[in-house]
Amino acid sequence: MAGRPRTIDRDKVLDAAEAVVTRTGASGLTIDAVAREAGITKGGVQYCFGSKDNLIAAMIRRWGDAFEEDVMNFAGEKPDARAVIRGHVEASRPPDAAEVSRAAVMMTALLQSPDQVAESRKWYNSRLEGLDVSTPEGRDARLALFAIEGLFFLKSFNLIDLDRETWQSVFEDIVKLARSGKS
Structure with missing residues (x-):
């Protein structure tokens, strides 16, 4: 049985992360906040980027x-x-x-x-x-x-x-x- 196909759009998550930092500043950038903004689970953000540092690096x-x-x-x-x-x-x-x-x-x-x-x-x-x-x-x-x-x-x-x-x-x-x- 093949794994579930990846359905999370990395650019959408990056857009959400930028929206979070624009609205709340860098201190407001959390995996939870990005997940809420993107309308996905915290695990979905972690699946895409692994960590907050990796998310920041991607941004x-x-x-x-x-x-x-x-x-x-x-x-x-x-x-x-x-x-x-x-x-x-x-x-x-x-x-x-x-x-x-x-x-x-x-x-x-x-x-x-x-x-x-x-x-x-x-x-x-x-x-x-x-x-x-x-x-x-x-x-x-x-x-x-x-x-x-x-x-x-x-x-x-x-x-x-x-x-x-x-x-x-x-x-x-x-x-x-x-x-x-x-x-």
Whole structure:
């Protein structure tokens, strides 16, 4: 007799987990809360992910994969390190309030796991690999990456009040920096 086919949609469970953290913060993310939100049993969530840490890792991976796809769409075919950073900046366009909230929650969840922090450190370091910082253009690209990430973190954690017009204006300045020396 064959086992029961898997009927739980992992993306639906991840959507439920994101809804929980958006509504209650990272501290409200429990297997029980996700199960209730998804309309499945606690065992169903555990079947999909095994543990809360694995659930958080899957949420961060999905969020990161979607962002990376946007980056590469902006960076173009066979991009060099500067083009990837330009793509990163472009993919960081001023988000709506829901996206800012989601990002803050995801970053908070990420910081609760040393393994996820290590993965993020590796990811950021890889973003800078191959960047020729002996040139003004390479230094500008590095500065643009730091600026867009800093701006995004400040806005995501509500540490700075920026209306949409100001966000857009600062964003355009960062885009110019990222594009410096672009032919």
